[in-house]
Amino acid sequence: MKKLFSMILSLALVLALCPTAMADTLHIGISQFAVHGSLDNCVQGFKEGLAEEGFVEGENIVFDLQNANADTGIAAQIADRFVNGHYDLICAVATPVAMSCFNAAQDREIPVIYTAVSDPVAAQLANADGSNPGEVTGTSDALPVEAQLKLIRALQPDATRIGILHTTSETNSDSSLATYQALAPEYGFTIVDKGISTGADIPLALEALLPQVDCTTNLTDNTVVQSLPLVLEMSAEAGKPVYGSEIEQVRLGCVASEGIEYLELGRQTGRMAARVLKGEAKASEIPFEIISNSYLYINEEALAQYGLSVPEALVSRAISVTMDE
Amino acid sequence: MLLSILEQGLIYGILALGLLITYRILDFPDLTVDSSFPLGAAVSAVLTLAGMPPVLTLLCAILSGALAGLITGLIHVKCHVRDLLSGIITMTGLYSVNLNIAGKANVPLFSGDTLFKNAFTKSLPDFLRPYSTLLIILLIALCAKLALDWFLSTKAGFLLRAVGDNPAVVTTLAQDQGRVKILGLMIANALVALAGAVMAQQQRFFEISMGTGAMVIGLASVIIGTNLFHRFSFLRSTTMALIGSILYKACVALALQIGLDASFMKLVTAVLFLIILVSSQFTRKKVHIRV
Structure with a gap:
């Protein structure tokens, strides 16, 4: 029994260390804070927004969708996983994971696009003047x-x-x-x-x-x-x-x-991510957006x-x- | 990935050191942990924002944790409330305390210096910089471990071990059992709060919910560590707790790697926990604390 365990654990370590990179497709890490209807809609909208701009799942883009289950410790591990996997872009859904992802990615030049963050300025994901503190931007779900x-x-x-x-x-x-x-x-x-x-x-x-x-x-x-x-x-x-x-x-x-419509919020976020992926603008150059409709x-x-x-x-x-x- | 497992594992390893005292040594199911972890984080975050050097905020966090342990201890020993309940009482009360210390549910530290991002770490040579976070965490975890090893080898430490194993010995030595228990709880929660503070510094924010499940993680780490490695007689229990915590985080990383459905995450933790506990019952009589 014990031997079996040690084996499983060693296997776990080895597997956890394997890199996941593949060539020619873009890798997007999506970190979602918790299981929640609105947040699920955000993620779906995000994928649709990217697809509108020509980034279609399974064709030229791969999503690694992870859910932190409302656990900030796991959120940190997810963020590290995306950063260490050298993903092309990270999408963070809801405030705590947005903070974890920004923390992990800040010095690594991986853009973080957040969504469903009610108050980006209070979370220090945006400066008081609306500019971004690094390669991070996104959409806010501030209530109308x-x-x-x-x-x-x-x-x-x-x-x-x-x-x-x-x-x-x-x-x-x-x-x-x-x-x-x-x-x-x-x-x-x-x-x-x-x-x-x-x-x-x-x-x-x-x-x-x-x-x-x-x-x-x-x-x-x-x-x-x-x-x-x-x-x-x-x-x-x-x-x-x-x-x-x-x-x-x-x-x-x-x-x-x-x-607000979270599906629409997600689409807006996806289109924003597409601009970054196409190289039209850097994340730091795009101000965060509050959904207007x-x-x-x-x-x-x-x-x-x-x-x-x-x-x-x-x-x-x-x-x-x-x-x- | 390995780097992140080690970082996270060692931070929670400090928490596991605390649980080693309460769970393994004192045999005390201490739920204070779920609140003393964010307590340390809140203290460290708020003081950092107020301009205190991050290293000093760690010391304040340690003191705050000790205070939390003291309260649980006093409730248990002086008011004769059952162990589990006294932890629950402190945990519940501390939630409000944490919220008021922090001022709000989520405090970001992105704008200023932290323990892991400051003039010193930026001045490190390029080849060292990716490892600076890990090195600092390793340093803190080792200090905590060595300090605990040292303490357990002193007379007070011996009494602490005796309270869990054989309370009669303590009474025979004309020592007050209650006082020893309180001391143990203080040290344990001081370590837990230190872990919380380091976590807040590393992730650069405090979040009121960050303590949820802290006790389970710490407990799982202690049990994985002490049960898997108890045959390796050269390892101290404190070392096993640290390794256990790293293995636990490796399991989480694995679960993320294989794309496990998020809604099953907690269930997997519970099952893993149960399997290790049950399997260890077949192979051991009693795992003794080893220092």
């Missing part, structure tokens, strides 16, 4: 907060207080919340926020929050979004509508959302439940989605 506030104003003209539930350990939530707090007064809103540390805190936090607000809106907060059915149920009992931050949440029963998704069943209706001005661009059965 302004559009969302306009939407809430249009649907609930009398509302004054918006509740936001957020997890204190999620940086993307921190930066979106700050944006909400900064922009809300312009539209006549006050933000009431409640921080939680785990999903188990949601019932109590929500119970305290709901009586103080006219509605709640979601961030892209993973913990809150995972408990969305509970949030929706409690909000329905209190008669306070919940606005989502992306299509999947509207599908689950949020009344509406001005959200937001899409309005509405859930008519949920709207009716709260007696809300979509004003004429918005109807034309509203995309109606239905609840999943």
Whole structure:
């Protein structure tokens, strides 16, 4: 038994050391932080964006897709693997892996293109003036907060207080919340926020929050979004509508959302990577991009439940989605 | 690839040294580790940003870890809370402490100097530079290992080993068992926090979730190391823990190499863990700590 083990382990070491390089095709390492619908869409979009520009998987490009399972230790190993394999480009999906990949690749001249990073400046993946600190650039999934506030104003003209539930350990939530707090007064809103540390805190936090607000809106907060059915149920009992931050949440029963399309975000990122691969520009020369188009998704069943209706001005661009059965 | 396995393995090896004390020597399932690892990282990251030389931040991280161990120890010994629970209590509380020390969930260190990227490492000759990170980690890991070896050979170290093996001996020697346990927990968590600090310096960011599963990684490393190499009588247990950690990271690298589906990663870890534990039951009676 023991001998077998030593053998397996030695084999493991030997295999781990084997180089993977092949000639004539481009090698792209994709590091994804966790298993998550939006992030999966980013990766798919990234591949599509590259394909649009002539980089087709299996023809002239090979993807090495790795998932860090939300473990920063593994994220570091994945990044090292890409860098040591002399890959042509690294795509990092979500903030922690973007940081790991940038750290590993910084002095090695391998471009890192990130996506789904809410606040590249706060993560020091971009400088405050918008320039890049090295061969790194990408796309940000910052929420279209302004559009969302306009939407809430249009649907609930009398509302004054918006509740936001957020997890204190999620940086993307921190930066979106700050944006909400900064922009809300312009539209006549006050933000009431409640921080939680785990999903188990949601019932109590929500119970305290709901009586103080006219509605709640979601961030892209993973913990809150995972408990969305509970949030929706409690909000329905209190008669306070919940606005989502992306299509999947509207599908689950949020009344509406001005959200970004992660597939589209991924495509934008893929086209950016294509420019770098073609040599049109170096990653350091391309400023990071915030996706500009937001899409309005509405859930008519949920709207009716709260007696809300979509004003004429918005109807034309509203995309109606239905609840999943 | 080998370079990265060695780097990662040695960083987590320092953590494994800590778990060697709690798990192997004290027989104490110490869950504090999942929070003292990011605690060290947070302390080191924040102090580095405040302008403190990175080396000194490591010392502060060590102190913070010792403090975390002290709290777990006091809860266990003075309040008579069960070992597992006292670790869980400290781990839970430290989460908030870590978040407040760092100020936010993710603190990047890309803009300034770190332990591994500074004027000194940039001045190294070209042929050495790729290895500078590994050399610095190796130096720290060896210092930690040698310091622990030395400590275990002192009278206090002997008492520490006795508490786990045969508590009666300690009482016979008119020594307070509780105090020895607390000391052990302090040293263990100091090492864990040091590992966290080195990790933060190497990856150049602190992330609140970086401690998740730290205990499992450390435990797996200790068990792989001490079970596979216990026949090699010239190896000390501390050396085995370091090697175990490197082997563990090699397994992760292998899993990445063969393109294992990410959703199975944790399950594979668990199975690997179980196989090593069970297989070692057939071949050994008891693995003694060797110093």
